[in-house]
Amino acid sequence: MFQKILIANRGEIAVRIIRACRELGITSVAVYSTADKDALHTQLADEAICIGKAAPADSYLNMERILSAAIASKAEAIHPGFGFLSENAKFAQMCEQCHIAFIGPSAEVIRRMGNKQEARNTMINAKVPVVPGTKEAVYTADYGLKLAEQIGFPVMIKAASGGGGKGMRISHSREDFTENFEVAQTESVNGFADDTMYIEKYIEDPRHIEFQILADKYGNVISLGERDCSIQRRHQKMVEESPSAALDDKLRAQMGEVAVRAAKAANYESAGTIEFLLDKNKKFYFMEMNTRIQVEHPVTEMVTGLDLIKEQIFIAAGEKLQWKQKDIHITGHAIECRLNAENPAKNFMPCPGKIDYLHLPGGNGVRIDSAIYTGYTIPPNYDSMIAKIIVYGKDRQTAIDKMRSALGEVNIDGITTNLDYQYDIITHPVFQSGNITTSFIENYFE
Structure with missing residues (x-):
């Protein structure tokens, strides 16, 4: 097992990885830009290294500086999180050349699956249905x-x-x-x-269904069930849930088997996601593969009980999967809402600034993944997502009721957020019915 891991990211995903490292007894190294000197991930990590100015190109996208920080801190591995360099084949290859483990798939797999056309051809050859x-x-x-x-x-x-x-x-x-x-x-x-x-x-009014997979270095691949990511605004996910109300056990098993076949065709290892479009006739088509951990991974963790970040670390360290497909059981229902510092009334304009007061919900079945705190100033240089509200219930309606309660408890003063917008989505009768498609926002909110 690794003794020290550098996290090449920021915000809530950096905090999430640091916490997993802490539970495993692994020393964590944070990197940060000058804009993030007071960020939570720099405070929680065992070590923190400034790698440049606020602009991502000067810091979180600067491969040489991140690798220099890893070498200087004697980190054995780098976890890229999501975004930034997480799907950059060149960076993964540079890690390999520096004998630093990249916690993710190989550079070749990232390159091949990152090219949408090549990914399609790989799936066609594997007899995976494609659009x-x-x-x-x-x-x-x-x-x-x-x-x-x-x-x-x-x-x-x-x-x-x-x-x-x-x-x-x-x-x-x-x-x-x-x-x-x-x-x-x-x-x-x-x-x-x-x-x-x-x-x-173009498949009209489909549902966006993605399957979480885990694959080790020894050819073992399992599916951890699906996430329904149909609530999107201009192809950006807003609400995710697991399981999907559109799938019965037979279709779920069929799509899961195809997802595993797709991962094997790609010679994949680590955590990854096979994304499908599901049409009105319950026919599904491969859309793309994401070769990283997803923003919405917590809903899968809630319904399976697995820690996907830890599983990524175990796989990168050369361990075999400790789970077989028969060990995976989907229990209950989980929903995630993305909380962004933005103004929906002004075309979702980003709204960075200082948080004067913050209260986030808690209680049974409520999880918060975030890196904000009272007095924290959100910089204007990065993505506007500031928190993920995740809830778990025995069934979908229980989870919806819990999310409605949790969103109603959130209190953030000093900045504008999409909190009310998310509340309106969760309480909308069409969402509550479960009969949602990727056109939901367009049809009911724009």
Whole structure:
């Protein structure tokens, strides 16, 4: 087992990893930017090293400085969390070259699964159902239009290296295709330095269902059930829950088996997520694979009892999975709401600033993953998510009631958040019915 791990991240996920290290008796090393000198993760870690200025390019995205900090602190492994360098194949390869364990899959797997087109082809070869679409890369709008007409409108235009909703546009007809293609490609170039695009059939009003998998270095792969991530705003998840109200036991088992097959086809190791679209006829299609821990991993932990961060560490240290598929049982229901420092009334404009007073809920079945505290100043340089409210109940309605109570107890003074917006989602009759799709926000809140 590792003696010392460096956490190449910030905010609540850094705090989450530090706590797992503490429970395992592993020394934790935090890295931080000048904007984060008073951040909670720098205070909780056993050691903390400043790696640069506030801009992510000068700190949390600066591979050389992070590796220098790992070498200087004699850390044996680096946990990248999510975001930043967590799905950067070059960084994973640099860790390997420096003989520092990267807590995640290999650089080759990250590269292959990070390229959406190559990931699709890998799944097609493994007989995993995929959304009909292009098999080759697309670089021009004219060529893309010809392929889109063959596939049939509406189509989804996607960046091959995309993520987080960037580089994605829906085209409903040939008249709007060129403009949408060019906008998506520009976003891809600006966000990922890659102009490679692909096109797939747009599945109307689907549910977004993702399966959590664990895979070790010895070919053992298990599924930990699904998360329903259909509540999204512009492809950004807002509410996640497990299990999904749309799946019965038969479909759950079938999708879980396909997720395991997909992970094996990718030669995957560590915690990862196979993401599917589920249409109105209960047909499911592979969408992408996330080669990292997910923001919404706590809901899976709540219904399975497993600690996914610890499992990642065990796998990276070369241990075999201690669980077999027959050991995994989904019990009860969990829901997560993402609390962001943003103003929904002003097109979700980020609202950084000082927290004058903070009260977060607690009690039976309530979990808070956060790195904020009274007096903390949220910097303007990073993602606006400041906390995750996670609840657990014996069934979905109990979990909804608990979330409604928990959100009603949150009190944050000094900044504007999406708290009321989340409360409105949870209490909306359509959400409560469980009959939700990725169009929920668009249909009822915009």
